[in-house]
Amino acid sequence: MKSKITVALAGNPNSGKTTIFNNLTGARQHVGNYPGVTVEKKEGFCEYEGREIRIVDLPGTYSLTAYSAEELVARNFIVDEKPNVVVDIIDSSNLERNLYLAVQLMEIGLPLVLVFNMSDEVRERGYEFDIERFSQFFNAPVVKTVGHKGEGMDELMEKIIAAASRRGESRDQLVVNYGAEVEEEIKKIMSMLKEHFRMTDRYGTRWLALKLLENDRDVWEKVNSGEINGQVEKSAARIEKMLGEHPETVIAGGRYGFISGACQEAVRSTIEIRHTISDRIDSVITNRILGIPIFLGLMYLVFALTFTLGDPPMGWIEGLFKWFGDVVRGWWPEGSGSLIRSLLVDGIIGGAGGVIVFLPNILLLFFAIAILEDSGYMARAAFIMDRLMHKIGLHGKSFIPMLVGFGCSVPAIMATRTLENGRDRLVTMLVVPLMSCGARLPIYALIIPAFFPQVWHAPMLWIIYVIGILLAILSAKVLRSTIFRGESIPFVMELPPYRMPTFRGVLTHMWQRGWLYLKKAGTIILSISILLWAMTTFPGLPDEDSGRFEKEKQSVQTSMVDEKERSARIAAIDDARKEAELRTSIAGRIGHALEPVLKPMGFDWKIGTALIGAFAAKEVFVAQMGIVYSVGEADEGSKTLREKLKDSYSSLVGFCIMLFCLISAPCMATIAITRRESNSWGWALFQLAGLTVLAWVITVIIYQTGSMLGIGI
C-alpha cells in the first residue's frame, strides 16, 4: 500500500482554484472552519492510480505574508503541516501578479507544481508561453489547464504524483537574489538564527531571515529573541541607508524583477491589447454617472429575486409543514392534551418548518451572489460603494449584507462571507440585525394602526426603518473604535476581469451554502425551537384550573343557548385557557419575573411573555399577544387585538414596543447563524446581549422622556 498524498491547492483569488478543486475531487468534499478563525477549510479526496490523495483547498491569497487571516492560515498549513505537494493555480492571463505567490512558495521549498489555468483565454489574447522555460526558471513542473472545461486534469494528477515522490529541495536554496546589500544582511541574520533559534529546521533559515526583514509580525513573534531582533533592525536600517528603500520594498521589487525576467524570456506577446472587452464593460458599469444607478438597479434585482421570488416557495413550505402537523395531530383523538402530540406538532415539526422555511431565501440569495462574484461584479460593487461604507468604518462589500438584512438577517449574515477580512465580517455581522427585517413588519403592521392616526402610518414606518439604519451606522462606528479598533483594513483589491459565470459553479456554490445552513445552523435552530416550545408548554395548568375550564365548557355545552352562541362561548373558554396556560408556563413566569426590568420601558408581563415568544421568530410576537389577550388565533390585521391593545397601552408604549422589537435580541435563527458564521458562541451571545441591552437603554430613555414631557400618553 502506497502512502497517502496530501496536496495543498494555493493560488490567487479569481484564479479558478475552486473550479480545479471541484474537478479533481468531484463530490467528495468536506467544508469546515479552521480552528479559531472565520476562514473556511475545504478538503476533498480522490484516487489516482490506486493512490489515495487528500486535497486541501487553501484560501485564495495574493501573497504569504501574515497580512490577513486567510494568508496566515494558508501559510501555516504549508509550513506546519508540510503537504507532500503544493499546487499553485495561476491565472495565466495575469501572469506576473500570480507568479508572485509562486516565488514565495518556492522560497518555502516544498515540491511545487505550477498550473497555468485559463490558458485558452491567453491564447486568444495573443500570448505564447514557453512552458519548458518556465519550468526551468521556477524549478517546478508546469501544467496548462482550462479549468471550466476540465482540460489538463489528468496531466496535473500525473505531475502531482511525480512531484510527491520528489524530495523537497534543500530548504535554504536561493530562489531570488536580492542584490549584494540585501544578501549580505540575510547572511548575517541567518547566522544569528542558527545560533539563537531552535526551530530553524522547521521553517528554513533563509525563509525566516527574509520574513524578519519583511517585518512579518507572525514570524517576529515566533522568533522573539532580543539578539535576533536587534540584528534585524540593524540590517533593515542598513538596507534603507544604502538603497534608500525599506527592505520590504526591495524584497518585493526583487521578486517582481525575477518574475519579469522570467516572463521576458518565456512569454511572447504579439501585440498589447489595451482595451479588452472587460475594460469596455467597466467604462459603462463603473462610469461616474451610470455607475450608481446600475449598482442600485442590480441590488434591487438581488433583493427582488431573493424575497419576491422566494416568497411563494416559503408559503408552500409553511403550508406543507402545517399540513404535516395536522396529519400528525390527527393521530390523537380530538381535544387530547397529550404532551407527545404537542411536542411532535408544535415543537419538532414546527421547529423543522422554521428551519427549512429560510431555505428558498438562502438558495436564491446565494444564486445571485454567486453570479455577482463569479462574473466579477462584486469587486465593482465594493469599488462603487466603498466611499460611503468606509465612512462608517466598513468595507465596500458590506453593503450587500446590509441590504439583504432588510429582507432577513439569516441570509444577510451568511452573505458576509464575501468579505475577506475577519474584522469587517464580524462588525457587519453584528450590526446586520439592526436593518429592520421582513419578519418585524407584522409587528409594525399590528401596532401602527392600533395607536396612530391614518396620516401617521407611513411616516411612522419610515421612522422605524431609519432609526434601524442610523443605529446600525452608529454601532458600526462604535464597534470600530472600541473592540475592533486598529488601522482600517486596506482596500487594495483586484478588480478581476469580467467572466461568464458557469452554471455548474453557481449551482455548486448555492448548494453548498444551503447545505451548510441546514446542517450547521439548522440543528441549533431546531434545538432552540424545542426549548422555546417547552418554555411555553411546561409546567402546564394546575389540575384545579384545568378542571375548572373543563367544567365551564361542559356547562356551556349543556346550557340552553343556540349553536352559534355555544361555539362562541366555547371558543372564549379555550382562549382563556390558552391565556392561563401561557401565564403559568415558564415563559409566562419569566415574563412576570422580568416585570421590574420591563417597567421602565412601560411594558407589562404580557408584552414580556410575547417578547420571549418573539425570540423564536419576530412575527410570533403578534400571535403571542393574541394569546395573552385571549383573542385566539390573531394576525397583524386583527381588529379586536388592536382595540385591546389600544385600551391597555398608551401610544408611547406602542412606539416603544416597535422600537424594542426593532433593536432587541434578534431571533434565534439569527443567533444560530451568527454562531455558525463567526465560528464562536462568544460573538453570537455578544450580539444577543449587546443588542438587547442597547434596545433596553434606548427604549427606557424614550419612554421616560416621553412620559415626562407628556408625549403620547
Place this chain on the structure above:
Amino acid sequence: MTASETLTASLEDYMEAIFHIIAEKHAVKPRDIARRLKVSYASVTGALRSLADKKMINYTPYDLITLTETGEAAAKDVVRRHEVLKDFFVEVLGVRDADADNAACRMEHSIPKVLVDRFVKFVEFVETCPRGGDKWIKGFMYQCDNKGPQENCEKCISTCLDEVRGHMRRGGAKTMETSKLKDLKPGQKCKVLKVRGRSEANRRVLEMGVTPGSVIELERVAPLGDPIDIKVKGYHLSLRKDEAEGIDVEII
C-alpha cells in the same frame, strides 16, 4: 577615398582587434592579437608590417603597437560598421547575439558606407515611429516563429493610434516632475518612483506589483470620488486615495 577602403578584409580585422585591445589594455602586443584573432604569431607580424607600411600603425619589433591618426579613424570606421550591423541583426531581426556577431564580422568588410548609414537611419526610424516600435518588431518575431501573419491587424493599428493621440494630448513632451499617484487624472500613465511608509496598505500595494520602476495607468475614479482604479502589470487594482498617498510617481 577613405583610408579604410585601401585595406583588405583581413587587415580590417587586424585594425579592429588592435582597436579593441587598446580600449581594454592601453597597450598592444602581437601575442594578444594572435590570441584574439586565433591566428599564428607569424601571420600577425606579417600583417603588422603591411599595416605599418600603410601608415596605419606605429610598429617596431619588440615595442608597443599604437594606432596612427589615420589608423584610428579607419579602425573606428570598421568598428562602427560592425556595431551597426550587429544592432540591426539583434534589435530588428531578432537574431541571437553570437550569430549576429559572426555575420557582422563577415559583412562589415564589404558593406559600403551608404548602406551603413541607411541601416543606422532605419533602426532609428523603427524605434521612434509610432507605427513601428517595440511591438511591431515583436509581431515580426512572432510571425517568424509561427509561420504566418497575425490576424488582428486592425486592433494593433488602433492601439497604436490611441497611443499617439494620448501622447499628443499630454502635450507630447515628457515632464520629469514627481507627483502623487492620487493626483493623476484618468488616462494618465506614470512610473512609480518610491513607496513611502511601512503601513499594511503600503506593503500590500507592493505585493500587488506596484514596485518602484513599474509603470501604472490611472484608469478611473469611483463615482463617489474614491477609491481609484489603476492598471498595473496588465490587471486592474483598486485602492483608496489615502492608501495611494505614499506612492510617488513620475508622469509619463
